[in-house]
Amino acid sequence: MSEDIILDKIAGDYEWGFSTDIDMDTLPKGLNEDVVKFISKKKNDPTFMLEWRLKAYKHWLTLEEPQWANIHHPPIDYQDAIYYAAPRKENKLNSLEDLDPKIKETYEKLGIPLVEQQFLAGVAVDAVMDSVSVVTTYREKLSDLGIIFCSISEAIKEHPELVKKYLGSVVPYSDNFFAALNSAVFSDGSFVYIPKGVRCPMELSTYFRINAANTGQFERTLIIADEGAYVSYLEGCTAPMRDENQLHAAVVELIALDNAEIKYSTVQNWYPGDKNGKGGIYNFVTKRGICGENAKISWTQVETGSSITWKYPSVILKGDNSIGEFYSVALTNNYQQADTGTKMIHLGKNTKSRIVSKGISAGHSQNSYRGLVRVGKSADNARNYSQCDSLLMGDRCGAHTFPYFDIKNKNATVEHEATTSKIGEDIIFYCGQRGISEEDAVALIVNGYAKEVLNQLPMEFAVEAQKLLAISLEGSVG
Amino acid sequence: MLSIKNLKAKIDNKEILKGINLEVKPGEVHAIMGPNGSGKSTLASVLTGREGYEVTGGEITYDGKNLLELSAEDRARAGIFLAFQYPVEIPGVSTTNFMKTAINEIRKSKGIAPMSAGEFLKRLKDKAALVELDVEMTKRYVNVGFSGGEKKRNEIFQMAMLEPRLGILDETDSGLDIDALRIVANGVNKLRNENNAFVVITHYQRLLDYIVPDFVHVLYKGKIVKSGGKELAYQLEEEGYDWIKEEQTVK
Ligand SMILES: Nc1ncnc2c1ncn2[C@@H]1O[C@H](COP(=O)(O)OP(=O)(O)OP(=O)(O)O)[C@@H](O)[C@H]1O
Ligand SMILES: [Mg+2]
Numbered sequence: 149m150s151e152d153i154i155l156d157k158i159a160g161d162y163e164w165g166f167s168t169d170i171d172m173d174t175l176p177k178g179l180n181e182d183v184v185k186f187i188s189k190k191k192n193d194p195t196f197m198l199e200w201r202l203k204a205y206k207h208w209l210t211l212e213e214p215q216w217a218n219i220h221h222p223p224i225d226y227q228d229a230i231y232y233a234a235p236r237k238e239n240k241l242n243s244l245e246d247l248d249p250k251i252k253e254t255y256e257k258l259g260i261p262l263v264e265q266q267f268l269a270g271v272a273v274d275a276v277m278d279s280v281s282v283v284t285t286y287r288e289k290l291s292d293l294g295i296i297f298c299s300i301s302e303a304i305k306e307h308p309e310l311v312k313k314y315l316g317s318v319v320p321y322s323d324n325f326f327a328a329l330n331s332a333v334f335s336d337g338s339f340v341y342i343p344k345g346v347r348c349p350m351e352l353s354t355y356f357r358i359n360a361a362n363t364g365q366f367e368r369t370l371i372i373a374d375e376g377a378y379v380s381y382l383e384g385c386t387a388p389m390r391d392e393n394q395l396h397a398a399v400v401e402l403i404a405l406d407n408a409e410i411k412y413s414t415v416q417n418w419y420p421g422d423k424n425g426k427g428g429i430y431n432f433v434t435k436r437g438i439c440g441e442n443a444k445i446s447w448t449q450v451e452t453g454s455s456i457t458w459k460y461p462s463v464i465l466k467g468d469n470s471i472g473e474f475y476s477v478a479l480t481n482n483y484q485q486a487d488t489g490t491k492m493i494h495l496g497k498n499t500k501s502r503i504v505s506k507g508i509s510a511g512h513s514q515n516s517y518r519g520l521v522r523v524g525k526s527a528d529n530a531r532n533y534s535q536c537d538s539l540l541m542g543d544r545c546g547a548h549t550f551p552y553f554d555i556k557n558k559n560a561t562v563e564h565e566a567t568t569s570k571i572g573e574d575i576i577f578y579c580g581q582r583g584i585s586e587e588d589a590v591a592l593i594v595n596g597y598a599k600e601v602l603n604q605l606p607m608e609f610a611v612e613a614q615k616l617l618a619i620s621l622e623g624s625v626g
Numbered sequence: 627m628l629s630i631k632n633l634k635a636k637i638d639n640k641e642i643l644k645g646i647n648l649e650v651k652p653g654e655v656h657a658i659m660g661p662n663g664s665g666k667s668t669l670a671s672v673l674t675g676r677e678g679y680e681v682t683g684g685e686i687t688y689d690g691k692n693l694l695e696l697s698a699e700d701r702a703r704a705g706i707f708l709a710f711q712y713p714v715e716i717p718g719v720s721t722t723n724f725m726k727t728a729i730n731e732i733r734k735s736k737g738i739a740p741m742s743a744g745e746f747l748k749r750l751k752d753k754a755a756l757v758e759l760d761v762e763m764t765k766r767y768v769n770v771g772f773s774g775g776e777k778k779r780n781e782i783f784q785m786a787m788l789e790p791r792l793g794i795l796d797e798t799d800s801g802l803d804i805d806a807l808r809i810v811a812n813g814v815n816k817l818r819n820e821n822n823a824f825v826v827i828t829h830y831q832r833l834l835d836y837i838v839p840d841f842v843h844v845l846y847k848g849k850i851v852k853s854g855g856k857e858l859a860y861q862l863e864e865e866g867y868d869w870i871k872e873e874q875t876v877k
Binding site for chain 2: 539569581582585586596597
C-alpha cells in the first residue's frame with residue numbers, strides 16, 4: 149500500500165469538529181481529540197501513529213501535572229495554548245532590526261555570524277545560508293554509511309518499522325504527564341539511526357538540520373545506535389532562540405544496543421524571562437536512554453535558559469557492564485527556576501554510572517538538583533559516583549540538593565559528594581584588587597567551576613558555552 | 627606618589643576615618659600601627675576602592691590623579707596592591723590561572739599584549755622562590771584549604787608576581803611563624819626599590835625589625851595622631867597605646 153492510499157484511508161475517519169479546513173496553518177487555542185487528529189493528519193501520519201497519539205491523549209486526560217518539583221508557577225491552562233502552527237511563517241521577522249536588542253547583543257557577544265543570527269532569530273533567509281549545501285554534503289556522506297539522519301516526521305514515513313519498534317520504548321506515553329502530552333501532539337523532531345558497527349564520522353546536530361530547527365513546542369527525538377555503533381549528537385545552539393511559545397514539552401529517547409555508545413550534548417538557552425521574571429519558557433523535558441550489554445550513554449547538558457526547567461536525563465543500565473553518565477551545568481539567574489538532575493537505573497551486572505552536577509544560582513533564582521540512583525537486586529557490583537556542587541552568586545538565590553538512593557543489591561558501591569560555595573562581594577573585590585573586572589572574575593570562577601562538564605562538550609561548543617555562562621551572569625554579583 | 631588629605635569616610639553611616647593625612651613618596655616604607663578598630667583596614671579598603679564605604683570628605687591623589695574616581699580594578703591596574711588581612715578563598719580557580727588572568731588584564735589595560743607562557747612560567751618560578759613558596763601550591767585553588775600562614779604567604783607571592791608600585795600590607799605578619807615572618811619580610815625587602823613604596827599595617831614592632839620603615843604612624847579613632855621614625859614603634863611596643871590615648875583625651 150502506498151502512503152497516499154494509507155492516508156486516504158485514515159483521512160476518511162477524521163471528524164472535523166471545527167469549522168477550519170485542513171489547509172489552515174494554525175489551529176485555534178485548545179486541546180481535544182480533534183486537535184490530535186488534525187495534527188496527525190497535517191503530519192501525514194500512518195495509522196499506527198495516529199492510534200498511538202490518541203492513546204497517549206486519552207491517557208493524558210487521566211493524569212495530573214506533577215507537583216513534586218521545587219518550582220512554582222501560576223497554573224498552566226492547557227486549553228489556552230495553540231498546539232499546531234506551521235513553522236512560524238507569520239512570526240517571521242523581516243530583518244534583524246525587529247529583534248529584541250538584548251538577544252541581538254548576545255549574538256554579537258558570542259560572535260555569531262550574521263547569516264546564522266538571522267537564522268536563529270527566524271528571519272526569512274531561506275536559501276541564502278551556506279549551511280544548506282553543507283547539510284546536503286553531510287547527508288550524502290552519512291547515507292553512504294547507512295546512517296539515517298532526518299526529521300522524525302520523515303522517519304515515520306520512510307522508516308516506520310524502526311519508529312514502530314523504538315518510539316515509546318524508553319519513554320512510554322504513559323510515563324508522565326508531559327511525556328503523554330508530547331506523545332499526543334508532537335509536531336516534529338529528529339531521528340537518527342546508526343547501523344551495526346558504524347562509527348558516525350561527525351557530530352550530528354539539529355543545528356545543521358535546518359528544516360527541523362523550528363519544530364517548537366513539542367519536539368520528539370529518537371536516536372538508535374545499533375550494535376557496536378557510535379554517535380555524538382548535539383542539541384540546540386548557544387544563542388538565545390527567539391520563541392513565543394511559553395510551554396515546551398520535549399521527549400528524547402536514546403537506544404544504545406549492545407556495545408554501542410551514544411553521547412548526547414545539549415546547550416539550552418531558551419528565553420529565560422526578563423529581570424523581573426516576566427515571560428520566559430516553561431521547559432518540561434523527558435530524556436531517557438537505555439543501554440544494552442557493554443553499551444554507554446553519556447548525557448551532557450548546559451542549561452542556562454527557560455524560566456522553568458524540569459528535566460532529568462536518565463539512563464537505564466539494562467545490559468551487563470553498561471555505563472551511564474550525566475554531566476550537567478544548570479545556571480539560573482533573576483527569577484529563573486530549575487529542577488534538574490538524573491536517574492541512573494542499574495539493572496545489569498557490573499554497571500557503572502557517574503553523575504557530575506554543577507548548579508549555579510544568581511539573582512533571586514532557585515536551583516535544585518534532584519537525582520535518583522537505583523540499584524536492582526540483580527545488579528551485582530554496580531557502582532555509582534555522584535558529585536553535586538552548588539555555586540551561589542550573592543545571597544538572594546537558593547540552591548537545593550535532593551539525592552535519592554534505592555539500593556537493593558549488597559555488592560553495590562555508591563558514593564555521593566556535595567559542596568556549596570558562594571561568590572560574594574568579598575571575592576569580587578579580591579579579584580578587582582588584582583586588576584580583574586567583575587565580568588572577568590565571574591567568567592573565571594564559573595568556568596573553573598564548570599570545567600569538568602564543559603570538557604565533555606565538543607570543542608567549539610565548549611567555547612561558546614563558556615561565553616554563554618559568563619553572559620548569563622553579567623551583573624549578577626554585588 | 628600618594629597623597630591623602632583630610633580623608634573622612636563612613637560605613638553604614640558610621641564615621642570611621644575622621645580626617646587622615648598621609649604623604650607617601652617613591653622609595654619609602656610607612657608603617658601604620660594602632661589599636662584594634664582604629665580604622666587601619668578601613669583606610670586600606672578606601673584606598674583600594676572597596677564598595678560600601680562613603681567618602682565624606684578630603685581627597686586622595688595618586689600619581690597626580692584623583693584616586694577616588696577610579697574603580698577597584700583600575701586602581702589595581704595603576705599599581706596599587708593590597709595584601710589582605712583576611713584573604714578569601716576562590717574555588718575552582720588555581721593561583722596560577724588567577725595570576726595569569728590578573729597579569730594579562732593589567733597588561734591589556736595598558737595596551738600590552740598578553741605575557742607569553744614562557745615568560746609567565748619563569749616569573750612564577752622566580753617569585754615562588756623569592757617567598758620560598760612551593761610551586762605546587764600555585765596549582766591549588768586560590769587559598770582554598772590553605773592554613774592561615776599559607777594564605778598570608780600567598781598574598782606576598784601575588785604581590786611579587788604583580789610588581790606593584792604601591793604595596794599595602796594589612797597585618798600580613800599576623801599568623802606567621804618566625805621563619806615565615808623572616809621569609810615574607812625578606813621578600814618585601816627584595817621588592818623594594820626607589821620607584822615603589824609600601825604601607826605596612828602591623829601590630830608588632832618585630833616585623834619592623836625586618837622591614838625597616840622610614841616612618842611610623844599611629845592611627846587612633848580614625849586619625850593619625852602621631853608620626854615618627856622607627857623608634858616610635860619601639861616605644862609603642864614598650865609602653866602600649868595608653869600614653870597616646872591619654873594625650874588625646876587631654877587634647
Ligand atoms: N560594615 C561595617 N559596619 C559597621 N562598622 C564597621 C564595618 N566595618 C568596620 N566597621 C567598624 O569600623 C571600625 C574600624 O575597623 P577596621 O577594620 O578598620 O579596624 P582596624 O584598625 O583594621 O582593626 P584591627 O587592628 O582589629 O584589624 C571598627 O570599629 C569596626 O567595627
Ligand atoms: Mg584591620
